Amino acid sequence: MADLKQLLNKLSQLKILLASDVTQQMLDGIDENSLLQKIIEMKSRAASETPESADPKKELEFIGSADILKMAKEIATEKVPMPVEVSRSQGFRPEAAEIEERFSVSEKEITAVASIDDFTKHFNNRLSRIKKILDKRQGIKFLNALEEIDKNRYLSGREIAVVGIVSKKIATKNGNIMVELEDSTGTAKVIFMNKQAHSHKNNIFDDAARIVNDEVIGIKGKLSHPFIIANEIIWPEPVIKTAKKFEEDFSVAFLSDIHTGSKLFMEKNFLHMLKWMQGKVGENSNVAGKIKYIVIAGDVADGIGIYPNQDKDLQVLDIYQQYSMLFNMLDAVPDYIHVFVMPGNHDATQRAEPQPPFDASIIKDFKKSNIHIVQNPSFISLNGLDVLAYHGTSLDSVIASIPGLAYSQPETAMIELLKRRHLSPIYGGNIILPSPKDNLVIDRTPDILHMGHIHTNGLANYKGVWVVNSGTWQSKTEFQTKQGHMPTPCKMPVFNSKTNKFTIVNFS
Ligand code: FE
Numbered sequence: 001m002a003d004l005k006q007l008l009n010k011l012s013q014l015k016i017l018l019a020s021d022v023t024q025q026m027l028d029g030i031d032e033n034s035l036l037q038k039i040i041e042m043k044s045r046a047a048s049e050t051p052e053s054a055d056p057k058k059e060l061e062f063i064g065s066a067d068i069l070k071m072a073k074e075i076a077t078e079k080v081p082m083p084v085e086v087s088r089s090q091g092f093r094p095e096a097a098e099i100e101e102r103f104s105v106s107e108k109e110i111t112a113v114a115s116i117d118d119f120t121k122h123f124n125n126r127l128s129r130i131k132k133i134l135d136k137r138q139g140i141k142f143l144n145a146l147e148e149i150d151k152n153r154y155l156s157g158r159e160i161a162v163v164g165i166v167s168k169k170i171a172t173k174n175g176n177i178m179v180e181l182e183d184s185t186g187t188a189k190v191i192f193m194n195k196q197a198h199s200h201k202n203n204i205f206d207d208a209a210r211i212v213n214d215e216v217i218g219i220k221g222k223l224s225h226p227f228i229i230a231n232e233i234i235w236p237e238p239v240i241k242t243a244k245k246f247e248e249d250f251s252v253a254f255l256s257d258i259h260t261g262s263k264l265f266m267e268k269n270f271l272h273m274l275k276w277m278q279g280k281v282g283e284n285s286n287v288a289g290k291i292k293y294i295v296i297a298g299d300v301a302d303g304i305g306i307y308p309n310q311d312k313d314l315q316v317l318d319i320y321q322q323y324s325m326l327f328n329m330l331d332a333v334p335d336y337i338h339v340f341v342m343p344g345n346h347d348a349t350q351r352a353e354p355q356p357p358f359d360a361s362i363i364k365d366f367k368k369s370n371i372h373i374v375q376n377p378s379f380i381s382l383n384g385l386d387v388l389a390y391h392g393t394s395l396d397s398v399i400a401s402i403p404g405l406a407y408s409q410p411e412t413a414m415i416e417l418l419k420r421r422h423l424s425p426i427y428g429g430n431i432i433l434p435s436p437k438d439n440l441v442i443d444r445t446p447d448i449l450h451m452g453h454i455h456t457n458g459l460a461n462y463k464g465v466w467v468v469n470s471g472t473w474q475s476k477t478e479f480q481t482k483q484g485h486m487p488t489p490c491k492m493p494v495f496n497s498k499t500n501k502f503t504i505v506n507f508s
C-alpha cells in the first residue's frame with residue numbers, strides 16, 4: 001500500500017513533486033512499487049518526447065491527482081498475475097490434446113532483389129489495394145485518379161475526396177501543414193490549416209501531424225487551386241468487428257524476442273515456462289492444458305554482428321549453436337501443441353522484409369511435425385482464429401514519427417499500423433524489399449495482430465481486433481538502459497477462444 005509521506009520522500013529524491021491535490025485516500029489500495037514504477041516510466045516517456053534541447057530536469061515536475069488516478073487504473077488492469085508454483089505433475093490432462101488441429105499459414109512470394117521497375121510497381125500495388133479498402137467506405141465517393149481534378153476542370157470551391165500515397169509532408173511558412181499525395185496519374189497538394197486560423201471545428205491540424213511518409217490516406221476537402229484545403233483525413237482502418245464465436249475451447253500462447261545465445265536470455269524462466277506447458281508446475285494447469293498453439297514473432301536467437309560490440313553480450317558466439325539451443329528447447333513442447341516460428345531483425349535470414357523462413361543450414365536435422373518454420377510476417381489461421389504475426393521492426397520508425405507514441409506502450413504504435421493497413425508504411429525506416437506486390441499491406445483484418453521487437457508487453461482491443469505485443473525473454477541490455485527503455489521480460493500473453501480474452505502468465 002502506498003503511503004503519501006513515504007512516496008513524497010522517494011519522489012523528492014528523483015526530483016519529482018506531488019501536487020497538493022494528491023491525498024492519502026487516493027493512494028489507498030495502490031501498490032507503492034507499481035506506482036513508483038509508473039511515475040518513473042511517465043517521466044522517462046516525457047523526457048524521450050521532448051526535443052533534446054529541452055532541459056530534462058524541467059520535465060514533469062508535478063504529478064497531479066489526475067495522473068495518479070490514471071496510473072492506478074493502469075496498475076489495476078495490468079495486474080493479472082498468475083503465480084506459478086512448483087508442484088508435482090499429477091493428473092495433468094491437457095484438454096488441447098483432444099482438439100484436432102486445423103491451421104493454415106499464408107505463403108507469400110519473397111523476392112531477394114528488386115529493380116527500379118519493381119519499386120514503382122510496389123507503391124502502385126500498395127496504393128491500389130488500400131484504395132480498394134477506402135472505396136468501400138459508406139458515403140464517400142473518392143476520385144478514381146488524381147488527374148481527374150485537372151481533366152474535369154473542377155472549379156475552386158468544389159468539395160472533393162481523393163486518395164493518394166503521401167510523398168511529402170512539410171510545415172509551411174504560415175504554420176500550416178502541406179501534404180503531397182501521389183498516384184500514378186498525378187499529384188495533389190493538401191493543406192491542413194493551423195488551429196488558430198481555422199478555430200471553428202475539428203482538430204484536423206493535429207490529425208495531420210500523425211500523417212507519415214508513404215502511407216495511403218483519403219482526404220476530404222475543398223478545392224482551392226492548386227490546393228485542396230482538407231477538412232477530414234480518412235484512414236483505411238478496420239470497421240468494428242464483433243468477436244468470433246468458437247465451438248472449441250482452446251488457447252494460443254504468444255512469444256517473441258527470446259534471444260537465445262545472449263548472456264541476458266532468461267533461460268531458467270523460459271525452461272520453467274516449458275515445464276509449465278508440460279503440466280509439471282503450477283496451479284494453472286487449466287490454463288496450460290488449453291494451449292493448442294504457440295506463435296513466436298521473431299528474434300528467436302540473438303544473432304551475431306547485429307550491433308557494434310555485440311560479442312560482449314553473447315554467451316554463445318556460434319550462430320548455429322544459438323539455433324540448436326532454441327530447437328532443443330522447442331523439442332520440449334508437447335506434441336499436441338503446434339508452434340509457428342518466424343524470424344526477426346536479429347535472426348539468421350535475409351534482413352529485408354518480408355523475411356523468408358530459416359533455411360536448412362539453420363534448421364539442420366531438426367524436424368518435428370508440430371514445429372513450423374514460417375515467414376515474417378505470416379497470416380496464420382488457427383481453428384478459425386486469424387492471427388497476423390509480424391516481428392515489428394517498423395515500430396521504431398512509427399514511434400519516432402507519430403506524436404504521442406512511446407516504447408512503454410507498443411500497442412498504441414501497433415494500432416497506428418492497423419489503422420494504416422500496412423505493417424511497415426514508412427519506406428526507409430527499416431529494410432523493405434520492394435517486390436511488385438506489396439506483401440506488407442494488411443488487406444485481411446485479423447482477429448489478433450501480434451508483434452514483438454519492443455521487448456515490452458502491450459495489449460489493447462481496437463475495434464474488435466486484439467493487438468498484442470508479447471514482450472521478451474531477455475533481461476534489460478545496457479543499450480536499452482541507456483535508451484531509457486523498460487523491458488517486461490517473461491510475461492506470456494495467452495488468448496482463449498471461449499472467453500475472447502487474454503491472460504498474462506507471469507514467469508518473471
Ligand atoms: Fe528483440
Ligand code: ZN
Pocket residue numbers: 299344345346391393452453454
Ligand atoms: Zn527485434
